[in-house]
Amino acid sequence: MLARAGRRALTVLPALLVLQLVTGTLISARAAGAACTIACEHLWVAGAWKLFDPFEPGAAIDLLRNTAGGQPLQALHRLGGIVLALIGVGAAFALVRGRHGQAAVVALVVAALLGMAIAASDGPIIVVIAHAVVGAIAIGLVFTALLRPRIAAGNG
Secondary structure (H helix, E strand, O other), rough: OHHHHHHHHHHHHHHHHHHOOOOOOOOOOOOOOOOOOOOOOOOOOHHHHHHHOOOOOOHHHHOOOOOOOHHHHHHHHHHHHHHHHHHHHHHHHHHHHHHHHHHHHHHHHHHHHEEEHHHHHOOOOHHHHHHHHHHHHOOOOOOOHHHHHHHHOOOO
């Protein structure tokens, strides 16, 4: 039962990591980093689908003509981070066996803590950069931890 749950978590984990990567990139590309500095009240605003169209140029405020325009991106990224942290706990049990698994878990925890610090205090840009870099490292480590046993077994 626990092994099945761990396998399910490992199936969902890479998809969540990609979602985090995409929404984090869109926050930067749409200049939506400051959308929640005072409050983040809007999970969705009218026309927010435009924010997710990679062929639509412009900042969130310009696209939606709304000062809260970037909040849907922030909300999705934050909610995704919470779900990722919860599923990451389940997946950690399957990943922790090797060095790459342990490093992946540490990187995921550090990325999550940096993300929470940014959300709580609108931290300096260096914290945002560190969050992005550690998140990218975590993605690489998770995929390495997932693929390494298959390659070693000759199934890769």
